[in-house]
Amino acid sequence: MSPTFWRKLDGRVTFAVPLRALAVFATLLGLTFAIILASLMLGSFPLSAASALATLAGQAPSEMALTVVWEFRFPRTLTAALAGALLAGSGAILQTVTRNALADPSLVGVSQGAGLAVVSTLILFPETHAGLRPLLAFGGALFVTVLIQAIAMRSAGGSTMRFILTGIGFAAFLGAFTQAMLTYGDLDHATVALRWLAGSVHAANWESVLVLAISLSVLIPALIWAARPLGAVRMGHEIATSLGATVHRDLALLITLSVALAASAVAIVGPLGFVGLIAPHMARRLARSGPGLHLALSLATGAMLVTGADLIGRTHFASVQIPAGLVTAIVGAPVFGWLLLFGRGR
Amino acid sequence: MTGRRTAICALALAGLLLILSWHISVGAKAIPLTTVVQALLFYDDTIFDHVVIRDLRLPRALMAVAVGAGLSVAGALMQGVTHNPLADPGLLGLLAGASLAVVLGTALGIGSAAAIPPLAAFGALVSGAVVWSIAMAISGGATPMTLVLSGAAVTAFLTALTAILLLIHQTVFEALRVWLTGSLAGRPDQVGLWATGWLLAGLVTALGVARKITTLAMGEDTATGLGVDVAKLQMAVLFSVVALTASAVALAGPMGFVGLVVPHMVRLIIGYDYRLIVPWAAVVGATYMLLADIAARMLLAPIEVSTGLITALLGAPIFVWLVRTRL
Numbered sequence: 305m306s307p308t309f310w311r312k313l314d315g316r317v318t319f320a321v322p323l324r325a326l327a328v329f330a331t332l333l334g335l336t337f338a339i340i341l342a343s344l345m346l347g348s349f350p351l352s353a354a355s356a357l358a359t360l361a362g363q364a365p366s367e368m369a370l371t372v373v374w375e376f377r378f379p380r381t382l383t384a385a386l387a388g389a390l391l392a393g394s395g396a397i398l399q400t401v402t403r404n405a406l407a408d409p410s411l412v413g414v415s416q417g418a419g420l421a422v423v424s425t426l427i428l429f430p431e432t433h434a435g436l437r438p439l440l441a442f443g444g445a446l447f448v449t450v451l452i453q454a455i456a457m458r459s460a461g462g463s464t465m466r467f468i469l470t471g472i473g474f475a476a477f478l479g480a481f482t483q484a485m486l487t488y489g490d491l492d493h494a495t496v497a498l499r500w501l502a503g504s505v506h507a508a509n510w511e512s513v514l515v516l517a518i519s520l521s522v523l524i525p526a527l528i529w530a531a532r533p534l535g536a537v538r539m540g541h542e543i544a545t546s547l548g549a550t551v552h553r554d555l556a557l558l559i560t561l562s563v564a565l566a567a568s569a570v571a572i573v574g575p576l577g578f579v580g581l582i583a584p585h586m587a588r589r590l591a592r593s594g595p596g597l598h599l600a601l602s603l604a605t606g607a608m609l610v611t612g613a614d615l616i617g618r619t620h621f622a623s624v625q626i627p628a629g630l631v632t633a634i635v636g637a638p639v640f641g642w643l644l645l646f647g648r649g650r
Numbered sequence: 651m652t653g654r655r656t657a658i659c660a661l662a663l664a665g666l667l668l669i670l671s672w673h674i675s676v677g678a679k680a681i682p683l684t685t686v687v688q689a690l691l692f693y694d695d696t697i698f699d700h701v702v703i704r705d706l707r708l709p710r711a712l713m714a715v716a717v718g719a720g721l722s723v724a725g726a727l728m729q730g731v732t733h734n735p736l737a738d739p740g741l742l743g744l745l746a747g748a749s750l751a752v753v754l755g756t757a758l759g760i761g762s763a764a765a766i767p768p769l770a771a772f773g774a775l776v777s778g779a780v781v782w783s784i785a786m787a788i789s790g791g792a793t794p795m796t797l798v799l800s801g802a803a804v805t806a807f808l809t810a811l812t813a814i815l816l817l818i819h820q821t822v823f824e825a826l827r828v829w830l831t832g833s834l835a836g837r838p839d840q841v842g843l844w845a846t847g848w849l850l851a852g853l854v855t856a857l858g859v860a861r862k863i864t865t866l867a868m869g870e871d872t873a874t875g876l877g878v879d880v881a882k883l884q885m886a887v888l889f890s891v892v893a894l895t896a897s898a899v900a901l902a903g904p905m906g907f908v909g910l911v912v913p914h915m916v917r918l919i920i921g922y923d924y925r926l927i928v929p930w931a932a933v934v935g936a937t938y939m940l941l942a943d944i945a946a947r948m949l950l951a952p953i954e955v956s957t958g959l960i961t962a963l964l965g966a967p968i969f970v971w972l973v974r975t976r977l
Contacts, residue, residue, distance in 0.1 A: 406799060411806075455974060465795050469736075469973045472802050476906060477966035480959040483831060487955050577806060624817050630810045637807030641784050641800065 325591035325601065332590075332604035336385060339611045343381040344373055346619050375509075383508035384614040384628060385607040386516035387569040388579055392606020393527060394565035395580025396587070396599055400534050401558050402467055406640070408581035409445075409566035412471025415575035416478035417448025418567045419501060423482050426497045427490070438515060441571035445563045448474060453559075500574045504627035505614050512572045519568035526561050527603075531596030533558060538595060576629045578636020579606050585639065609635075658920075662930070666715075666937050673714065673940045674707040676947055681707075711940065713834050713842065714957075717898045717905060718912070718939025719932035720849050723856050724894040725909020726916065726931040730863045730924055731887050735976045736794040736969070738910035739774070739895045742801040745904035746808040747777025748896055753812050753826060757819045763840030767848045771896035778892070780804055794976075829903040832958015834943055845897040852893035856928050859886045863924040905939075905958045907965020912938055914972070 344356040349372050355365045356373060364370035391409065398407040398414075409415045421444025425432050432440075452474055456467040482501070486494045499507060533554035536543075545551050566580065586609075587593075587601035610628055613635065617626035671686045681699050689700040690708075721739060728737035739745050751773025755761040761769070784800040785792040812830070816823040828835060862883050866873045870880050898905065912935040913927065920926050939957075942964065946957040 411802065455970060466973055469795060469798060470970050472798065473966045473970035473973060476962050476969070480906075480962035480966065484950075484955050484959045484963070487950070487953060487959075577810070621814075621818065626814055626817060630813050630817075633806050633810035634814070637803050637810070640803040640806075 322591070322593050322597060325593035325597050328591040329597070329601055329604060332601065332608055336604060336608040336611060339608060339615060340381045340385065343384075343611060343615045343618075344377050346615065347372070347377065379510050379513050380505050380508040381611055381614065383512045383516060383573065384505045384610045386513065386520055387505065387573040387576060388583070388606035388608070388610025389603040390516065390520060390523075390565045390569035390606070391576060391579040391610070392583030392587075392602040393523075393599060394562045394569070395606075396584035396602040397530060397534065397558055397562040397565070398580065399584055400537055400595070401555060401562065403537075403540075404465070404468060405585065406468055406581070408578060409562070409570075410575050410577040410580065411475065412468055413448050413452055413474035413478060414445045414471075414563055414566050415570050415577075416475045416482070418442070418445040418570040419575050420444055420478045420482045420485070422571060423485050423497045423501065426500070427485055427493050430490075430493045434511065435515065438519060438568045438571040442564055442567035445567040445570070446560065448478065449559060449563050504625075504629060505573050505610075506625060506627065508573070516568065516572055519564075523561065523565060523568070526564075527599055528596070530558060530561055531594070531599060534595035534599070574629060576610065577633040578640065579609055579632050582632075582636050582639045583609055662933050662937075666933055666940075669937050669940045669944075670711055670715070673711045673944050674703055676944050677707060678952065709842070710834050710943070713901050714939040714943045715936040716846065716849050717834070717902045718908060718935040718937070718942075720852065720894040720898040720935075721905060721908040722912035722916075722931040722935025722938070723853060723928055724891045724898075726913035726924075726927050727856055727863065727887050727891050728909070729913050730867060730927070731884060732792070732797075733867070734792075734794045734797060735914070735972055736798050736910065738907060739891070739898075740805075740904060740906040740908075741798055741910060741969075743777040743781040743804040743808070744774040744891075744895045745899060745906065746805040746812075747773040747775075747780075748899040749773070749830060749904050750777075750808045750812045750815075752899065753815050753822060753830070756826060757815055757822045764844050766841050767845050767896050767900045770899045771848070771892050774895045774899070775888075775892050777804055777808060826903075828956065831956035832903045832905040832961065833956045834902050834946075835954065835956075841900055845900040848893045848900070849897035852890045852897065853932065855886055855890040855893070859883055859890070860924040860928040863887070864922070867922065867924070903958060906962045907969060908935060908939065908942075908961050910972075911961075911965045911968050914968070 341353060341356060344360070345351045345353060349368060351359070351369055351373070355369060358365060359369050359373040360378070364373070394409050394414075395407065398409060398412075399405055418441035421440045422437055425437075425440050452467060452470050456470045486497060486501075505512075537551070537554065537558070569576070583606040584598070584602045586605045587598055590605075591597075591601065593601060609632065613631035614628040617628050617631040620626070671683055671690075674686045674690075675681045675683050679702075681703065685699050686703060688694075689697075689703040693704060694700050725738050728739070728742070729735060748770035751769045752761065752766055754773075755765060755769040781797065781801045781804050782792060784804070785796040816826070816830075862873070862878045865876050865878050866880065866883065873880055873883075913931050915938075916927055916930045916934050920930055939961075942960040943957045946955045946960045949955055949960070
């Protein structure tokens with residue numbers, strides 16, 4: 305568990321190298337790649353590992369393999385991986401900032417805010433370009449988060465538990481509103497919206513991959529920046545202030561970053577439940593690490609979880625495809641209960 | 651004092667009847683209130699509107715009354731016995747459990763009219779027990795917060811299971827899709843008859859134990875000292891809550907937040923005596939449900955919104971307000 309120390313200049317300079325955490329990170333990445341490869345192979349048109357890899361390398365054994373891998377399976381599994389990573393990063397930041405181990409973008413109304421913004425646009429202005437969805441989702445999610453924070457705060461100060469409970473209320477309200485929107489809308493648009501709402505990577509194409517990849521690459525510098533303030537916030541707001549951190553500004557920026565991460569994922573795959581909750585916890589339990597490495601571990605865990613969930617949902621029930629969002633909820637809810645029982649985050 | 655109380659009581663019942671008539675008059679074809687009253691008092695099957703009222707509108711109105719009364723009394727009992735201002739059959743996972751049980755029973759082909767209420771009762775009981783034991787096992791015990799959180803997790807889990815079942819069984823999905831969003835739009839009469847039996851059993855039990863719940867509100871020790879068998883009382887309340895929830899779910903699917911909102915309104919009006927709260931919750935709950943159903947049909951007319959969405963839209967802000975002021 306303890307980090308290996310790497311000494312230089314007769315021990316005057318010492319680096320702590322979190323060997324275990326790095327090993328876990330490598331393993332997680334390896335597992336994610338293994339699942340991606342398995343997703344390319346499995347399905348109604350099975351491929352061997354060799355031919356799947358050959359297709360990726362541009363030497364497809366058949367026309368069919370080329371289509372199946374490049375048009376369907378590869379963009380789909382990449383979308384799952386990217387969305388999972390984004391949601392996990394969002395959850396990791398949200399949990400640290402609210403100092404509450406139960407925070408998850410889909411439980412506290414952030415995803416529902418994004419969902420309502422996207423669904424109402426899909427139904428009221430169906431001509432809106434799909435590329436605008438992340439911005440809409442971000443706007444909706446940010447608005448809802450600010451509102452929840454404002455309501456949960458009292459003159460006596462905010463309580464993170466009240467933040468979560470207020471979020472649950474908001475999630476119910478926005479969910480009902482979104483449903484009403486679906487009843488009102490034109491059936492064709494409503495069907496599109498409904499499929500999106502189930503939290504599915506079913507309809508993923510290269511455009512989804514592109515949008516998610518752009519979001520992630522824009523947000524990665526922000527994530528690297530976030531490691532420092534997260535470390536300060538972890539120690540508690542008072543200590544962080546006394547250490548010279550500009551806590552209020554940092555908190556606002558961190559929450560915005562968390563919302564942006566969740567919103568860009570939700571914009572493409574819909575509100576995938578519980579990933580933002582489980583991934584950071586798994587990361588924390590797999591290896592003790594500083595805030596920066598914990599973020600990286602969470603991202604890798606999230607990618608692994610959602611690709612795995614999509615693979616199971618797609619192949620396990622044969623002719624029916626279970627949306628990845630449902631699989632993550634099935635896996636996630638027991639973890640949530642377990643956290644309530646044994647977690648320290650209350 | 652008694653005179654004033656009788657007056658309020660008469661006023662509430664008159665209000666309920668008035669809103670019931672309004673509920674019947676609203677619909678695809680608006681029927682004048684005078685015709686509604688005529689049809690209820692002097693039924694004449696040669697008049698088309700009278701037939702519509704008796705065969706379509708009145709059953710729906712009565713269903714709203716039953717569901718509203720059942721969920722509200724269940725919520726009132728839960729809040730009274732657990733000293734938890736946020737107790738509600740929906741928030742604590744009972745509705746999700748009952749719905750899953752009904753869907754599962756229908757998918758397995760054992761969802762006959764007589765079997766649906768007991769199935770729902772079984773589901774509500776199991777999920778309620780799970781929510782409760784998770785909350786109890788947390789250090790600090792079953793506080794309102796841990797109960798709601800544990801209820802949210804269990805609900806998410808059960809809803810996902812229900813969704814998967816529906817995806818696998820396309821026919822069940824067709825049959826139960828609307829019902830699952832909380833709707834009064836249609837359920838065969840047979841289920842209605844069986845559910846009414848469960849509803850009455852739950853209501854009678856609730857009225858029977860109402861006096862003792864007031865005593866229990868003073869604390870378990872005081873209640874025991876005053877001669878109340880607390881364990882027995884809790885069992886009776888549990889039976890009543892489960893029976894009422896089951897009948898409401900069997901009739902109309904999961905209707906969120908009704909059991910949370912109505913008891914709080916009732917306590918604002920008449921205070922903390924459960925001998926009064928229980929019957930009042932039934933009357934106010936029935937009125938509330940009728941109004942929600944009127945809104946569901948008028949809001950986006952001619953399209954009908956699920957009534958469960960209206961109760962959530964009304965109830966969730968009140969939940970947030972309760973969290974802000976009571977916790």
